[in-house]
Amino acid sequence: MYQTYFHNMKQQDPVERHNVQIANTFRDKFHRPVSCIVWTQEKHSKLVASYSYKTRLVEPESSNENVCFVWDINKQTEPIYEFLPKHSCWQVACSPVDPDLIIAGLDNGTVNVFDIRAGINCVTSSSIYNSHFAPITSLLYTHSRTNTELFTGSPDGQCLWWDVRNLSNPLDQLPMSIKLSADETPNLSNAEGVSNLEFDRGLPTKFLCGTESGLVINANRMGRSHSEILTSYWEAHSGPVRAVHRSPCTLRMFITCGDWSVRIWSEEVRTAPIIVTPPYRYEVTDVVWAPLRYSCYMAISDDGVFYFWDLLRKQKQPVATLNISKFGLTKLSPHWKGELTAVGDNDGSVFLLNLSDNMVIPGANDKQLMHQTYDRETRREHIIDNRVKELRLKARVEEEMPVQIEPDESSYEDDFERQTGEYFDLVKKEMTLVGGVFPENCTLTE
Numbered sequence: 001m002y003q004t005y006f007h008n009m010k011q012q013d014p015v016e017r018h019n020v021q022i023a024n025t026f027r028d029k030f031h032r033p034v035s036c037i038v039w040t041q042e043k044h045s046k047l048v049a050s051y052s053y054k055t056r057l058v059e060p061e062s063s064n065e066n067v068c069f070v071w072d073i074n075k076q077t078e079p080i081y082e083f084l085p086k087h088s089c090w091q092v093a094c095s096p097v098d099p100d101l102i103i104a105g106l107d108n109g110t111v112n113v114f115d116i117r118a119g120i121n122c123v124t125s126s127s128i129y130n131s132h133f134a135p136i137t138s139l140l141y142t143h144s145r146t147n148t149e150l151f152t153g154s155p156d157g158q159c160l161w162w163d164v165r166n167l168s169n170p171l172d173q174l175p176m177s178i179k180l181s182a183d184e185t186p187n188l189s190n191a192e193g194v195s196n197l198e199f200d201r202g203l204p205t206k207f208l209c210g211t212e213s214g215l216v217i218n219a220n221r222m223g224r225s226h227s228e229i230l231t232s233y234w235e236a237h238s239g240p241v242r243a244v245h246r247s248p249c250t251l252r253m254f255i256t257c258g259d260w261s262v263r264i265w266s267e268e269v270r271t272a273p274i275i276v277t278p279p280y281r282y283e284v285t286d287v288v289w290a291p292l293r294y295s296c297y298m299a300i301s302d303d304g305v306f307y308f309w310d311l312l313r314k315q316k317q318p319v320a321t322l323n324i325s326k327f328g329l330t331k332l333s334p335h336w337k338g339e340l341t342a343v344g345d346n347d348g349s350v351f352l353l354n355l356s357d358n359m360v361i362p363g364a365n366d367k368q369l370m371h372q373t374y375d376r377e378t379r380r381e382h383i384i385d386n387r388v389k390e391l392r393l394k395a396r397v398e399e400e401m402p403v404q405i406e407p408d409e410s411s412y413e414d415d416f417e418r419q420t421g422e423y424f425d426l427v428k429k430e431m432t433l434v435g436g437v438f439p440e441n442c443t444l445t446e
Contacts, residue, residue: 016313016358017356017358018308018310018319018320018356018358018359019320019355019356019359020306020308020320020322020353020354020355020356020359021353021354022322022324022351022352022353022354023340023352023353023354024073024074024076024351024352025076025349025350025351025352026047026049026069026071026076026079026349026350026352027076027348027349027350028049028051028069028347028348028349029348030051030065030348031347031348032051032052032053032065032348033051033052033053033054033330033344033345033346033347033348034049034050034051034330034331034344034345034346034348034349034350035050035051035052035054035088035089035090035091035330035331035344036049036050036089036090036091036092036331037049037050037331037332037333037342037343037344037350038092038093038094038333039094039333039335039336039342040070040094040099041094041095041096041097041099042099045073045335046070046071046072046073046080046099047070047071047073047342047350047352048068048069048070048071048092048094048102049068049069049070049071049092049344049350050068050089050090050091050092050104051068051089051348052088052089052090052107053088054088054090054107054135064084066084066085066086066087066088066089067082067083067084067120068082068083068084068085068089068092068104069081069082070082070083070102070116071350073340073352081116082120083102083104083114083116083120083121083122084120084121085104085106085112085122086106086112086122086125087106087107087108087110088106088107089104089105089106089107090105090106090107090135090136090137091104091105091136091137091138091139091152092104092105092139093105093139093140093141093150095141095147095148095164096141096147097147100115100116100117101113101114101115101164102114102115102116103139103150103164104122104139105135105136105137105138105139105152106135106136107135107136108128108131108135109128109131109132109133109134109135109136109154109156110125110126110127110128110131110132111125111126111131111136111139111152111162111167112124112125112126113125113164113167124164124167125167126162126167126168126170127167127168130168130169130170131160131170132152132154132156132158132160133154133156133188134154134155134156134193135154135155136152136153136154137153137154137155137194137195137196138152138153138194138195138196138197139151139152139153139197140197140198140199141199142161142199142204142207143199143201143204146165148163148164148165149161149162149163149164149171150162150164151197151199151207152197153176153194153195153196153197153209154193154194155193155194155195155212156188156191156193157175157176157177157188157191157192157193157194158173158174158175158176158188158191158194159173159174159176159194159197159209160172160173160174161173172221174219174221174229175187175188175190175191176191176192176193176194176209176211176217176230177190177191177192177226177230178192178215178217178230178233179192186226192211192212192213192215192217193211193212193213194209194210194211194212195210195211195212195240195241195242196209196210196241196242196243196244197209197210197244198210198244198245198246198254200246200251202246202251203246203251205220205221205222206218206219206220206221207219207221208244208246208254209244210236210240210241210242210243210244210256210258211240211241212240213240214235214236214237214238214239214240214241214258214259215233215234215235215236215241216233216234216236216241216244216254216256216265217230217232217233218230218231218232218233218234218267219231232270234265234270236256236258236263236265236273237256237257237258237259237261237263238258238259239258239259240258241256241257241258242257242258242284242285242286242287243255243256243257243286243287243288244256245287245288245289246289247289247294247370248289248291248292248294249294249295249367249370249371249374250370250371250374252266252267252268252374253265253266253267253274253374254267255287255289255297256287257284257285257286257287257299258284259283259284260279260280260281260282260283260284261276261277261279261280261284262276262277262280262284262287262297262299263275263276263277264276266374266377266378266381268378268382269378269381269382269385271381271385271388272381272384272385274374274377274378274380274381275311275315275377277309277315277316278316278317280301281301281303282301282302282303282305282328283301283302284299284300284301284302285300285301285302285328285329285330285331286299286300286329286330286331286332287299287300287332288332288333288334290334290338290359290360291334291335291336291337291338292337292338292360292361292362293310293338293359293360293361293362293366294362294366294367294370295310295311295312295313295366295369295370295373296308296309296310296311296359297309297311298332298334298341299318299332300329300330300331300332300343301328301329302328302329303328304323304324304325304326304327304328304329304345305321305322305323305324305329306321306322306323306324306329306332306343306353307320307321308320308321308355308359310359311370311373312363312366312369312370312373319359320359322353324343324345324351324353325345325347325349325351327345327346327347327349328345328346329343329344329345329346330344330345330346331343331344332344337360338355338359338360338361339354339355339360340352340353340354340355341353341355
């Protein structure tokens with residue numbers, strides 16, 4: 001009974017298992033697509049979800065179809081709060097200092113402020129004459145002393161800065177005109193439509209802007225001229241940029257998604273991404289970095305599948321996948337503690353995912369290894385870029401050099417025969433002029 005069995009068995013390496021489970025589901029009774037999901041900034045966080053069809057050209061029959069919900073993550077039967085915008089809500093944001101304050105960006109271009117303690121209607125709103133001319137596609141809080149300033153983006157081609165204490169007029173306005181000729185001035189007619197914005201408090205004056213034409217623009221508000229504000233851009237995707245996020249490991253690296261791909265970029269390389277994942281079978285709708293694990297990111301696609309990637313484990317395939325819904329997934333929002341992730345679909349359902357510990361807790365050397373990966377891939381792209389430039393320069397020099405056509409051997413024989421015949425014809429003519437006297441042993445042959 002007390003013998004040691006299997007003492008000869010070789011010790012095997014532990015198997016790392018990545019586990020993703022659906023912890024809860026919050027359903028919309030109108031079955032509207034989820035347009036945005038955010039977490040409230042408090043100890044016991046709640047989920048704020050907005051719903052919009054985004055392609056509907058007419059107003060809904062009832063204004064109640066514009067209602068948005070605040071969910072308690074432990075109660076799935078009904079929302080704990082509701083707020084009712086006057087128009088369809090595309091974007092929402094929660095105040096970093098007051099969890100009861102919710103900012104909504106509507107499809108008519110206006111910004112509404114809701115206080116869930118005051119009721120379902122908005123407490124203040126921007127004027128339609130001083131707002132965007134198209135739906136608000138991105139809404140983020142920015143760095144300020146009072147934590148009351150935010151900025152919005154829209155396909156009308158401009159970014160507007162607001163103070164929630166006074167929405168009568170925007171604080172600042174910036175047309176996203178990046179491809180300008182020497183005689184053009186930046187305005188809305190030559191601006192790029194904004195599809196997504198990214199802001200990190202580690203860079204309080206900088207932000208990234210994804211456009212409808214597939215560009216990612218690097219902007220710095222401290223610039224004096226328009227060219228100094230919009231410093232550079234990357235040609236990221238062949239369609240609209242669905243999401244752009246800076247890495248929590250290093251702010252010089254950011255991730256984007258659009259069309260059927262996810263790409264990781266470096267601010268030091270303008271020509272190409274440093275890491276490209278294999279193409280997906282369906283369109284990628286959202287992507288975001290894992291909040292605590294520096295080497296990981298999450299992505300969702302239009303076939304209802306959730307993907308979890310770890311760049312230090314595998315770069316060619318995800319470490320975990322989960323088919324969440326039979327409808328296409330639209331939005332992805334992880335909690336800042338990393339354990340929970342909210343995912344929305346086209347049928348109005350918000351799924352709360354629970355991730356295993358090895359997908360949440362970072363390793364001791366993860367940050368250092370990711371820095372090494374970033375430096376290695378950036379250096380590799382620099383080498384490739386320099387080599388491509390050398391080849392292009394060499395090709396250009398060869399095109400400018402005069403082309404020397406090598407004569408053919410057959411052309412040499414034809415020229416010799418022709419010149420020989422002309423010579424003897426000339427000799428015969430000269431001899432005829434002098435009297436036609438030929439030596440007896442002279443023949444006109446070769």
